[in-house]
Amino acid sequence: MVDDDRTADPEEMLRVMEEQRAATTKWLYGDPLLLYTPWGVAWLLGFTAFFLHYGLDDRSYAPISQMQALTVLMCAQLVAAAIAAFGIVRMNNLVRGDSTARGAMYGYAWMAGMILMVVICLRMGPLLPPDETGLLWAGTSLLVVGVLHMAGGALWLNWPMFFIGAWVAAVDAVGVLLGAGWHALLTAVLLGGGFVVAGVWLRRRPA
Amino acid sequence: MSTDKTPPDLDPVIHAQARLRVVATLNVLAEGDEMAFGSMKELLGMTAGNLSVHLTKLEEAGYVRITKTHKGRTPVTFVALTRRGRLAFEEYTKQIRALLDNAGLDNAGGVT
Structure with a gap:
């Protein structure tokens, strides 16, 4: 590079600083499109399948069993999780230090939340009618997702992440109150669609 | 060529485009974090030799x-901004903004 030691006017230097900050942020924290959009697509597909199974007035809109809907959701979520894991491994190779420990603890919090949710649902699920069992699983898993996004926002002072978590919690609450069919519909449209939009919007927004 | 134009107060260690980019990059990291040399090289688009020269200057300051450490058998180098470096960058940013604000005022006054 010929220009290595070049000094320039303040305006130019300020621009260089800003560009470098934005480029580094994007490079370190990954593409928000890859963080949010795969989950959005997974929920859009999975919960649409659940919605078609439940219907809004106790009649299925399509011949999809609860197990088939669950399979769609789980497969799509596996893809989203693989993409997220790829991003985390990549970041661990770039940086080390306190934030590695912070990220690990946050990761374990997710694991603990999900395990606890599974334990509760396995114990309580059989006591409920099938639709309510499905609602229990969906409602508690989104509880973990919403709360941990809010906590993540606090951890990294990331306002979009915090509000996305609050949005998940709010939609989950309304859906659970309205019942399995509505919960599936609201989750598919407002959370699935919402995460797709959030990923695209956060990417287009200047870092 | 324009080195002589450097206003006397601006930190000469930071007021060079390549080193400014290095410092601006490290400043994004949270305190207590360090970045692998190889990653920096890739992100900044510099050669290893070039980046080393600038890092040495910054280290001297x-x-x-x-x-320097090892990951398995491969040697890895990690770089972090010191507290002093963070403060110097903060100060530099403030000065640059002040210079621009003053320039803006001068221009506005000159036109009317």
Whole structure:
């Protein structure tokens, strides 16, 4: 590079600083499109399948069993999780230090939340009618997702992440109150669609 | 060519485009974090030799801390901004903004 030691006017230097900050942020924290959009697509597909199974007035809109809907959701979520894991491994190779420990603890919090949710649902699920069992699983898993996004926002002072978590919690609450069919519909449209939009919007927004 | 134009108060260690980019990059990291040399090289689009020269200058000024370690058998170097470096960058940013604000005022006054 010929220009290595070049000094320039303040305006130019300020621009260089800003560009470098934005480029580094994007490079370190990954593409928000890859963080949010795969989950959005997974929920859009999975919960649409659940919605078609439940219907809004106790009649299925399509011949999809609860197990088939669950399979769609789980497969799509596996893809989203693989993409997220790829991003985390990549970041661990770039940086080390306190934030590695912070990220690990946050990761374990997710694991603990999900395990606890599974334990509760396995114990309580059989006591409920099938639709309510499905609602229990969906409602508690989104509880973990919403709360941990809010906590993540606090951890990294990331306002979009915090509000996305609050949005998940709010939609989950309304859906659970309205019942399995509505919960599936609201989750598919407002959370699935919402995460797709959030990923695209956060990417287009200047870092 | 324009080195002579450097206003006397601006930190000469930071007021060079390549080193400014290095410091601006490290400043994004949270305190207590360090970045692998190889990653920096890739992100900044510099050669290893080039980046080393700039890092040495920054280390001499006490602005960066360089840690050499091993990952398995491969040697890895990590770079972090020191507290002093962070403060110097903050100060530099403030000065640049002040210079621009003043320039803006002068221009506005000159036109009318």
